[in-house]
Amino acid sequence: TELFTVWPPRSSLALICFSLQVLSGCAVIVRGQPRGGPPPERQINLSNVRAGALARRAVQGQPDTKDTPDEPWAFQAREFLRKKVIGKEVCFTVENKTPQGREYGMVYLGKDTSGENIAESLVTEGLATVRREGIRGNNPEQARLCDLEDQAKAAKKGLWSEGGGAHTIRDLKYTIENPRNFVDSLHQKPVNDGSETPEPFSAEAKFFTESRLLQRDVQIILESCPNQVILGTILHPNGNITELLLKEGFARCVDWSMAVYTQGAEKLRAAERSAKERKVRIWKDYVAPTANLDQKDRQFVAKVMQVMNADAIVVKLNSGEHKTIHLSSIRPPRLEGENKDKDKRFRPLYDIPYMFEAREFLRKKLIGKKVNVTVDYIRAATSAMETGGVPAFPERTCATVTIGGINIAEALISKGLATVIRYRQDDDQRSSLYDELLAAEARAIKNGKGLHSKKEVPIHRVADISGETQKAKQFLPFLQRAGRSEAVVEYVFSGSRLKLYMPKETCLITFLLAGIECPRGSRNMPGGMQVAEPYSEEATFFTKELVLQREVEVEVESMDKAGNFIGWLHIEGVNLSVALVENALSKVHFTAERSSYYKTLLSAEETARQRKEKLWANYEEKPKEEVAQLTEEKERVAKYRAVYVTEITDGLHFYAQDVETGTKLESLMESMRGEIAAQPPVEGSFSPRRGDFCIAKFGDGEWYRARIEKVESPAKVHVYYIDYGNREILSSTRLAALPPAFSTRTLPPQATEYAFAFIQVPQDDDARTDAVDSVVRDIQNTQCLLNVEYSGIVCPHVTLQFADSKDDVGLGLVKEGLVMVDVRKEKHLQKMVTLTGICNLCALKCTSLFPSRASDGSQFVLL
Missing domain, CATH: 2.40.50.90 (OB fold (Dihydrolipoamide Acetyltransferase, E2P))
Known part of the structure; x- marks a missing residue:
């Protein structure tokens, strides 16, 4: 570097360097060896010769300038010189330096002046003329150039050929009328050139590219023409410059063009990954999204237990732990503008276009099967403040899930049942197979699949009759006559209580297992929280693992007062009631006596008792003599009490009040009505919600205690009168809040x-x-x-x-x-x-x- 700055105006000393760029047939830019960064550049003009001037474009914004064409043989001279010296090691001597700093000298191929003299070669080929004015007799080099020029003239080479060289002038066009057609005519695809914003290592990146490509013979692949800018790929005989830039940490991949990169996007991702792992240049501070995870937590095999959504599943690890996994970089179907609706309520999957199809695809593909999970990143939890008031999301483990070599996210997207999330360029938390996802989405869009279809969206009219007593009564005869019906277990509330989807009937029902008495979990009761019975959680987990989101068969026998169906559930030949009893997670209920499964249930219970596990852990078998004695002595107990019958149901059940507590009810009603008369409720001020206790104005104009069973609309609220057993549909204007002094804690429901x-x-x-x-x-x-x-x-x-x-x-x-x-x-x-x-x-x-x-x-x- 110091030699460059102190070079004398004239010197016979030669400096070794590399040629970087050829400006014309008589001017080159050279660069020394890099030491700790890009070396300085130096322009050398050939002494005593002149080559034709190359064409120049008019200066933009200056109307007084215009385009100038090539001089004859100017381009050929530049090309001759470029092919001679670009990328070659050369040495040069400086003979003269003008006050403006322009340097003139001789350039030789090789490490010393014994190499080929470039100026002589140009003159010999008739591509440059010798400056004869001011010829110095004591300059042998100038004299030799004159002799070489005379020989070229005699041989009619280059400039001295007949015709004047008009055919060597290029017909240059600086603009293309239709750049897209120009690219499409060469059958190429789009790619981007990245950001032009100056960033760290930009100078080093420029040097890296220049030193390998500038004025070299390369192959150009035209890839795309976005926004009238022609983009392409440069292939050098020694490699693809794009891949090299990525591998050396001088560049990062650009997502929007990766899917159509003709040379294979996976090569670019691999090159970028190599730079990240070595932490070179722009990746010097890089930390992998899964850097804090052990290898066993990054990649593992697990069994799929549940499909939570179109982008989330629950898996069971080898340790027995259940873990929620979100599919990386995909977004499930959603309603238009849903993400902007901060007050939106939960919508069933049947109401969102293609959500049901997406869930069903995952369910049929994955439930109960083992999959390979590769964790791509951990999405940090978001608070309500960060999301502008939208409910916060907990921490998410996002991964690529494969089964049989198939990427589930890619398969989902290719069917148009999900879309790919777009990220900021510097966001590295994405799928490890992100390009495959983009390519799959492009195919789905092209083929009009799913969400990208122009056809009408599929509509699923599913009747949810869970807890709907009247609707359940209508369905009951059909389900009873059907015998075994196909169903899908949508949800497991407890070991013996499930929600089922009936495909043929297109309805959702709550289903109770018949013939067994299963431990109950904790639940809210009018008197407070009821504590869970022993082994209730184990029973729930057992049922979930065996049947959740599986295709099953059910036999409906009856229904209860709340509209829940009661019957038997079978999965792959296994009766779930029998399985729970056999695993000591349930006991046989006497109602099983009339069923054809009674003997099987008794046998299963006896086996569980003998093992003395779980529910039977403390079981002590009584002597047969004692059992026989107890059986003989047990008699029917007749202990009649007085009741007042208030309501008869269509199913031949009835509601009754104990006469003994009748005076308490009369006193409560009298006090309550007196308080209401003193302070009447404001009409329309009560917002009914299912399960709430309230007061309702009956047809006689009096107020009674009630519980809300369903809210269809403000004009149609289903209520149950808790002290009388009758039901009615009222407007919300005839409802009011139940005064605390008259709640069910003061006096329990009397019916x-x-x-x-x-x-x-x-x-x-x-x-x-x-x-x-x-x-x-x-x-x-x-x-x-x-x-x-x-x-x-x-x-x-x-x-x-x-x-x-x-x-x-x-x-x-x-x-x-x-x-x-x-x-x-x-x-x-x-x-x-x-x-x-x-x-x-x-x-x-x-x-x-x-x-x-x-x-x-x-x-x-x-x-």
């Missing part, structure tokens, strides 16, 4: 639901209506005597007597042939089986009422 013991409710609608009408006439709004005989899944089963005559209400229904007798196998209840004459009468009546069932003698018992 209790019961079912008649020892009878079967007719399945035929007309027959059931006749039975209900008879009961309404006989006992509604009257005082009766009630005795609990045995428990039921929905409510207690009781016998009811008229208060005056002590006649049994259920027996009266049997005598009238309005109902059939329910067969009970408990020995302590067999004393109820008497009065043969009544049974004969029952049989005769039932034969006319139920001819198809009366032919089976097992349907009748003796009373």
Whole structure:
């Protein structure tokens, strides 16, 4: 560097360097060896010769300037010199230096002046003329140049050929009318050249490129023409400059063009990854997104347990731990403008276009299968303040998930069931296969798949009848007649309570497992939080692992008062009720006695008892003699109490109040109505929500305590009167908040639901209506005597007597042939089986009422 700055005006000393650029046929730029950075440049003009001037473009913005064409043989002289010296080691001597700093001298190929004299070569080929003015007789070099020029003239070379060299003048165009057509005509694809903003290492990057490409013979691949700018790839015989820049840490990949890079985007990503790993140049402070993770946490194999959304799954690790994994760099389907709606509520997946298809694709592909998980990055948790008030997101583990060599995110995007997230250029938290995702999205857009289709979006009309008693009643006969029906387990509430999607019926139902008594989890009750029973969580996890989001078969037998269906669930030949009992996570319920699975359940329970695990851990088997004695001694307990019947349901259940607490209810109602009269509620001020307790104005104009069961609209609110058992649909203007002094803590709900013991409710609608009408006439709004005989899944089963005559209400229904007798196998209840004459009468009546069932003698018992 010092030699460059102190070079004398004239010297015979030669300096070794590399030629960097050829400006014309008689001017070159040379550069010394780099030491700690790009070396300084130096322009050398050839002494005593002159080559033609190259064409020049008019200066932009200066109308007085115009384009000038090439002089004859000027371009050929420049090309001759370029091919001679570019990238070659040369030495030069400086013979003269003008006051303006311009240097003139001789340039030689090689390390000393014994190499080829470039000026002589130009003159020999007739590509430059010798400056003969002021020829010095003592200058042998100038004299030799004159001799070489005479020889070129004699040989009619170059400038001295016939015709004047007009054919050597290039027809240059500085603009292209249609650059895109120009690129498309060469059948190439788009790529970007990156940012032009000066950044660290920009000078070194320029030197790196110049020293390898400037004025070299290279191959150009035209890739794209975005915004009228022609972009391409430069292929040097020794390599692709794009890949080299990335590998040496001088550049970073540009996402928008990677998907159409013709030389293979994976090569560029690999080159960039190499620079990151070595932390060179622009990556000197680089920290990998997964740098703080151990290898076992970066890559692992896990079993898919649940599909949370179109971009999230729950997997089970080898350790047994469950972990939520989000698919890297994809965005699931969503409604237009959804991300801007800060107050949006949860929407079922059926309401969002293509969300159901995306979820189903993942469910069928992954549930219950092992997948390979490669963690790409950990997305930090966001607070509500950072998201402008939108609910915060917890920390997310984002990964590439593959199964059988298939990238699940890529498959999802290629079907148009998700889109790719676009990142800032400096955001390194993205999928390790991001380019494949972009390419898959481009294919989906081109083929009009899914979200990119111009067709109407698919509509899924799914009826959610969970907790909808009236709708459930309508569906019940169809499901009962269907036998085994196909279903998908959407959610598991507990070991024996699930939400199912019925594809053929296109409905969602709540399903309770029949025949078992499963431990209950913790739940909110009117009196406070109910503590979870032992092994309730284990039962829930067992059911989840076995059936969650799996395709199953169900047999619906009945339904409870809340509109939940009761029956049996099978998965791959396994009865879930039996499986829970067999694994000591549930006990057999007496209601299983009438089912064909009763013996199987008893056998499973006996096996679990013998193992003394979980529910049976403290089980001590009693001697057979003691068991027999207890069985013989156990008798039916008849302990009747006075009740007041307030409501009869369409299913032949009834609600009753205890007469003993009737005065408390009357006192509460009187006080409550007095307070309401003193301070009437503001009409329309109450916002009803499902599950809330309130007061409701009945048809008689009085206020009663109630619970909200459903809100269809402000004009249609379903309420249940907790002290009487009846239900009604009201406008919210007829509802108000329940005063705290009259809450259920002060006095529990007074209406209790019961079912008649020892009878079967007719399945035929007309027959059931006749039975209900008879009961309404006989006992509604009257005082009766009630005795609990045995428990039921929905409510207690009781016998009811008229208060005056002590006649049994259920027996009266049997005598009238309005109902059939329910067969009970408990020995302590067999004393109820008497009065043969009544049974004969029952049989005769039932034969006319139920001819198809009366032919089976097992349907009748003796009373």
